[in-house]
Amino acid sequence: xxxxxxxxxxxxxxxxxxxxxxxxxxxxxxxxxxxxxxxxxxxxxxxxxxxxxxxxxxxxxxxxxxxxxxxxxxxxxxxxxxxxxxxxxxxxxxxxxxxxxxxxxxxxxxxxxxxxxxxxxxxxxxxxxxxxxxxxxxxxxxxxxxxxxxxxxxxxxxxxxxxxxxxxxxxxxxxxxxxxxxxxxxxxxxxxxxxxxxxxxxxxxxxxxxxxxxxxxxxxxxxxxx
Amino acid sequence: xxxxxxxxxxxxxxxxxxxxxxxxxxxxxxxxxxxxxxxxxxxxxxxxxxxxxxxxxxxxxxxxxxxxxxxxxxxxxxxxxxxxxxxxxxxxxxxxxxxxxxxxxxxxxxxxxxxxxxxxxxxxxxxxxxxxxxxxxxxxxxxxxxxxxxxxxxxxxxxxxxxxxxxxxxxxxxxxxxxxxxxxxxxxxxxxxxxxxxxxxx
Amino acid sequence: xxxxxxxxxxxxxxxxxxxxxxxxxxxxxxxxxxxxxxxxxxxxxxxxxxxxxxxxxxxxxxxxxxxxxxxxxxxxxxxxxxxxxxxxxxxxxxxxxxxxxxxxxxxxxxxxxxxxxxxxxxxxxxxxxxxxxxxxxxxxxxxxxxxxxxxxxxxxxxxxxxxxxxxxxxxxxxxxxxxxxxxxxxxxxxxxxxxxxxxxxxxxxxxxxxxxxxxxxxxxxxxxxxxxxxxxxxxxxxxxxxxxxxxxxxxxxxxxxxxxxxxxxxxxxxxxxxxxxxxxxxxxxxxxxxxxxxxxxxxxxxxxxxxxxxxxxxxxxxxxxxxxxxxxxxxxxxxxxxxxxxxxxxxxxxxxxxxxxxxxxxxxxxxxxxxxxxxxxxxxxx
Numbered sequence: 051x052x053x054x055x056x057x058x059x060x061x062x063x064x065x066x067x068x069x070x071x072x073x074x075x076x077x078x079x080x081x082x083x084x085x086x087x088x089x090x091x092x093x094x095x096x097x098x099x100x101x102x103x104x105x106x107x108x109x110x111x112x113x114x115x116x117x118x119x120x121x122x123x124x125x126x127x128x129x130x131x132x133x134x135x136x137x138x139x140x141x142x143x144x145x146x147x148x149x150x151x152x153x154x155x156x157x158x159x160x161x162x163x164x165x166x167x168x169x170x171x172x173x174x175x176x177x178x179x180x181x182x183x184x185x186x187x188x189x190x191x192x193x194x195x196x197x198x199x200x201x202x203x204x205x206x207x208x209x210x211x212x213x214x215x216x217x218x219x220x221x222x223x224x225x226x227x228x229x230x231x232x233x234x235x236x237x238x239x240x241x242x243x244x245x246x247x248x249x250x251x252x253x254x255x256x257x258x259x260x261x262x263x264x265x266x267x268x269x270x271x272x273x274x275x276x
Numbered sequence: 277x278x279x280x281x282x283x284x285x286x287x288x289x290x291x292x293x294x295x296x297x298x299x300x301x302x303x304x305x306x307x308x309x310x311x312x313x314x315x316x317x318x319x320x321x322x323x324x325x326x327x328x329x330x331x332x333x334x335x336x337x338x339x340x341x342x343x344x345x346x347x348x349x350x351x352x353x354x355x356x357x358x359x360x361x362x363x364x365x366x367x368x369x370x371x372x373x374x375x376x377x378x379x380x381x382x383x384x385x386x387x388x389x390x391x392x393x394x395x396x397x398x399x400x401x402x403x404x405x406x407x408x409x410x411x412x413x414x415x416x417x418x419x420x421x422x423x424x425x426x427x428x429x430x431x432x433x434x435x436x437x438x439x440x441x442x443x444x445x446x447x448x449x450x451x452x453x454x455x456x457x458x459x460x461x462x463x464x465x466x467x468x469x470x471x472x473x474x475x476x477x478x
Numbered sequence: 479x480x481x482x483x484x485x486x487x488x489x490x491x492x493x494x495x496x497x498x499x500x501x502x503x504x505x506x507x508x509x510x511x512x513x514x515x516x517x518x519x520x521x522x523x524x525x526x527x528x529x530x531x532x533x534x535x536x537x538x539x540x541x542x543x544x545x546x547x548x549x550x551x552x553x554x555x556x557x558x559x560x561x562x563x564x565x566x567x568x569x570x571x572x573x574x575x576x577x578x579x580x581x582x583x584x585x586x587x588x589x590x591x592x593x594x595x596x597x598x599x600x601x602x603x604x605x606x607x608x609x610x611x612x613x614x615x616x617x618x619x620x621x622x623x624x625x626x627x628x629x630x631x632x633x634x635x636x637x638x639x640x641x642x643x644x645x646x647x648x649x650x651x652x653x654x655x656x657x658x659x660x661x662x663x664x665x666x667x668x669x670x671x672x673x674x675x676x677x678x679x680x681x682x683x684x685x686x687x688x689x690x691x692x693x694x695x696x697x698x699x700x701x702x703x704x705x706x707x708x709x710x711x712x713x714x715x716x717x718x719x720x721x722x723x724x725x726x727x728x729x730x731x732x733x734x735x736x737x738x739x740x741x742x743x744x745x746x747x748x749x750x751x752x753x754x755x756x757x758x759x760x761x762x763x764x765x766x767x768x769x770x771x772x773x774x775x776x777x778x779x780x781x782x783x784x785x786x787x788x789x790x791x792x793x794x795x796x797x798x799x800x801x802x803x804x805x806x807x808x809x810x811x812x813x814x815x816x817x818x819x820x821x822x823x824x825x826x827x828x829x830x831x832x833x834x835x836x837x838x839x840x841x842x843x844x845x846x847x848x849x850x851x852x853x854x855x856x857x858x859x860x
Contacts, residue, residue: 053342120414121458123421125432126451129439133447209332213422217439226338230426238338245335253330381564384527384636385578385626386554399568475568475610 053239060240073244080221080248083214084207087146091203095151096196099158103192104184112159119152124210132217142214149210150203157199161192193264201256208249222248277449282434286453289430293417294461296352300359300412301405307360308367309393318368329361333419337426351423351430358419359412366408370401403476406469413465414458421454479505480526480634480666485535487521487691495521496691498535503683505540505633508660508667510677513687513714519670521691523636526668527556539634554578557627557635557665561643563619565611571597571622572607578630589629596625601655617648621655628663637669641676653680674715678702678722686711700726701851704844724804727843729796732806732836734820734829740784742767747780756815759784764826766792769815795819798828803843807836 060066066073102108127148131141165188173183189196215223225241228234311318336354344350374397382392424432434450437443470477480503487496496518503509511519524530525537528549537544544552565574573580575596576589584592590607597604600621611619620640627635641649657680660667671677677684678699685696688710695707703723706712712719739758740749749757749770756769768789778787794809798820809818810831820828 053339056342117462118455120411121418121455123418123432123435123451123454125422125424126435126447126454129435130444130447130451133439133442133444205330208330209334212332212334213425216425216436223334226334227425238341242335242338246331246339249330249332249335250327253327375562375564375567377560377562377564378566379564380529381558381560382566384529384553384556384558384560384564386550386552386581388550396566396568473568475570475612 054243056236057239057243060236061243066240076220076222076224077244077248080208080211080223083142083146083211083219083221084204084252087143087207087211088150088200088203090143091147091150091154091207092200094147095154095199095203096158099155099199100162100184100189100192100196103159103162103164104180104188106163109159109163112156115152116156119149122149124149124213125216128210128214128217137218141217142211142219146207146210146214150207153202153206154199157195157202158192161195161199162188164195165191190265191268194260194268197256197260197264201253201260204252204256205249208245208252212245277446282431282449282453285429285431285433285450286457289417289420289432289454290457290461292348292351292355292420292423292428292430293457294413296355296416297359297363297409297412299352300356300363301409303356304360304363304367308364309371311364312368312371321364325357325361325364328357333358333422334425337423337428341426346427348428350426351420351428355416355419359416362408362411362415363405366404367401370404370408371397373404374400399472402472403469406465406472410462410465413461417458417461418454421450479503479540480668481536481538482522483536483538485522485525485532485537487518487525487530488533494691496525496532499691499693501685501693501696503666503668505666506664507682508656508669508680510681510684511668511670511687512672512674512677512684514672514689517687517689518691519685519687520638522687523638523668523670526634526636527553527558554581554630555632555634557630557632559620559623559627559635559637559640561639563611563623565619565622565626567611570608570610571602571614574611574622575626575629577626582630592629593625596628599628599659600625615648616644617652620644620652624656624659628665633666635665635667637667639671640669642671642673649676656680686714700847704847705851721804721807724807724840724843725802727803727840727847729798729801729803729806729820729839731803731843732798732820732829732831732839734798734831735835736829738830739827742783742785744784745780746775746778746782746784746787749784750775750780756790756817758817758819758827758830759787759789760827766795766819766821766827768792769817771815790814792819795821797821797823799823803836803840806831807840810836 061073099112102112124145127145128142131145135141162184169187169191170183173187174180178186211219211221212223212226215221215227222241222245225237225244229237229239229241307321311321333354336357337350340350340353344353378396378400379392382396387396420430421432421435424430424436431450431454434446438446438450482499482501482503485496485499486494488494495516499518499522501522511522513519521530525532526539526544528544531545539556566577569577572590572593575593576584576586579589579592580586594604594607597607602618602621602625606614606618611622614622620643623640627637641652644652653676656667669677669680674686681699683696684699684702686694686702688694694714695702695711697705700723702711702715703719703726706715706719738752738754738756739760740752741760741762741764743762749759750772753772755772757772757775759767759770761767768791770784770787770789774787791814793813796805796809796818798806800823806818806820810816810833812818816833818831820831822828
């Protein structure tokens with residue numbers, strides 16, 4: 051039996067759709083962990099990145115962060131948290147947030163810092179305060195890159211939440227991890243298919259968001275910097 | 277702390293991290309050149325690599341088990357696909373960053389298209405390409421450790437072992453090893469770029 | 479020689495950049511294509527080395543159809559200089575210049591030697607050979623561009639607005655360099671510019687383009703200024719064309735007054751005897767010292783030395799063998815005395831010109847030019 055047929059059989063099975071740990075619940079859990087982490091990361095990284103980009107101070111920090119964060123091993127961070135503080139909400143929240151911050155921070159910084167100096171000049175010349183210039187000119191222009199940073203962050207939290215099943219987190223990763231430990235290949239296959247679909251769904255949501263939020267002239271074909 | 281094992285698994289992790297970037301580059305170069313040359317080709321290729329990139333590595337590893345078993349290939353193939361998402365746009369951007377007048381002058385002096393690509397466009401695209409390669413290598417080295425979850429050995433071994441035995445020192449050491457490995461590769465690439473671009477100094 | 483035979487360039491969206499252009503570019507001369515933006519001059523230029531392919535018509539270089547040859551091979555025999563230079567940022571100056579020779583499989587040593595030769599030819603310090611383009615100024619980069627185009631000694635040199643990106647002072651010196659180079663090398667140069675002054679200064683023949691890819695007039699600069707074909711060319715050529723045209727008439731044709739002058743050792747009486755409003759006072763080596771007004775002379779005793787008389791300054795002098803009537807006219811206009819002094823290369827005075835004499839010389843030169851053009855046309859007509 052091939053991977054797909056394993057997955058299909060498992061997914062069809064009604065046992066997966068009823069009960070306390072069925073597919074819809076796992077999906078919601080996964081979305082919940084991811085969404086919460088992304089939100090927290092955004093609350094920290096967006097203001098920081100925007101501020102650093104706007105004032106131009108602290109750019110050195112961002113550059114170093116940009117270079118270093120991709121090296122941090124996801125799995126290592128997750129297990130470290132559990133070993134240090136035991137399994138709790140913080141044990142998975144901190145790693146997810148830590149991993150989502152860099153793309154959001156770097157892209158927000160680059161988005162705002164990369165605004166054409168001529169635009170900033172014109173805004174100040176018209177009598178806007180720094181704050182007004184930020185709100186009316188710099189942020190709108192930086193929006194595509196900020197959205198890109200959030201989208202990349204979303205990719206990271208969904209992926210990390212999947213791996214976090216190893217340390218005991220719920221969500222779709224559970225199927226893969228449990229299936230591996232029980233040699234239940236059907237469950238592994240099914241879980242993988244669901245994870246792929248969810249990841250793609252999240253991407254679609256961001257595409258739609260970008261369409262709705264970013265004005266047409268600014269919707270440049272920016273590629274993932276993740 | 278099992279030091280010989282650490283050394284061995286660092287080597288394994290290095291292989292699992294560097295090889296995808298190298299293979300990725302080998303694929304991305306012709307692919308990127310084609311995308312830079314024919315815009316309509318880039319239109320499907322770019323979203324395709326973005327979609328692949330958004331899929332969690334663990335899921336991709338698992339999908340491949342059916343085809344490549346529990347070997348290194350199961351980890352290397354997905355990581356190669358991930359690196360394409362960075363490398364292809366960088367190759368394209370690098371080639372596009374070559375100034376129009378330089379390209380036109382080369383044609384006007386009698387460079388054929390292939391010679392112009394090899395002697396003028398690619399050398400000038402090197403800084404941007406290496407920037408992408410740095411990202412790809414560092415990410416792959418880090419992600420390779422996730423392969424431990426399906427049994428493909430790397431420094432991830434110490435993460436799981438440390439987790440099961442409640443032994444944080446192991447996790448610290450392995451984590452530091454991964455970061456150090458990534459840093460060394462990054463610096464090597466920076467050095468390569470400086471060697472390859474003598475004109476950008478001074 | 480380069481021949482355009484009913485060449486048309488039509489783009490897929492319908493725009494016609496060049497419309498049935500027929501033009502002969504003589505060998506060994508500088509032909510300048512000039513016109514406003516979008517008139518087809520650059521398109522025409524770039525069809526010569528096949529960077530653009532004509533929709534119809536033929537272009538021949540020394541009898542060979544450019545479409546028949548292999549494009550890369552064709553281009554190695556044609557030098558190409560563009561406004562933004564297109565120097566390879568990743569090659570040293572020396573290697574940039576050596577590009578085409580190296581493409582033609584010269585040895586590195588030979589190619590680099592040739593580079594140095596050319597650097598000297600275009601006026602670049604050899605110390606820059608190992609530097610990179612970004613380390614040079616705009617004017618220096620443009621010289622490298624020209625050197626690179628000349629490296630393989632091509633018979634044809636194409637230049638697309640080569641000096642437009644540098645400041646006017648550098649531009650003027652580059653134009654002078656080009657004129658000097660051409661006098662030495664006698665290449666077939668085709669240059670595109672939007673600046674009619676540059677065209678007139680640099681070109682042996684100028685082709686004025688109309689928007690839409692047609693030629694309004696092909697002529698020498700003097701003819702363009704003296705006899706513009708229609709209102710469009712008249713407007714395009716611009717103001718003061720009568721005076722600008724005088725640059726093309728040699729001051730040799732001036733009948734200079736060699737009499738109205740005295741050495742400073744002479745007496746006032748001798749000067750007064752000349753009965754001219756202004757007397758030119760010379761030093762012992764026959765160099766001009768200044769002008770003595772006859773009004774001043776009248777009030778002085780006969781025996782006084784001219785050396786002691788207050789003199790009006792000479793101002794600008796001109797060299798009849800070297801300068802144009804325009805320079806002579808300019809010197810006369812600038813002079814307080816309404817007279818200008820013509821000197822020999824060693825600085826000694828040849829004679830004096832006045833407005834009257836200039837008028838005569840100008841008229842004679844204009845008539846001669848018109849007559850010559852008429853016989854040329856008559857000779858060319860079937």
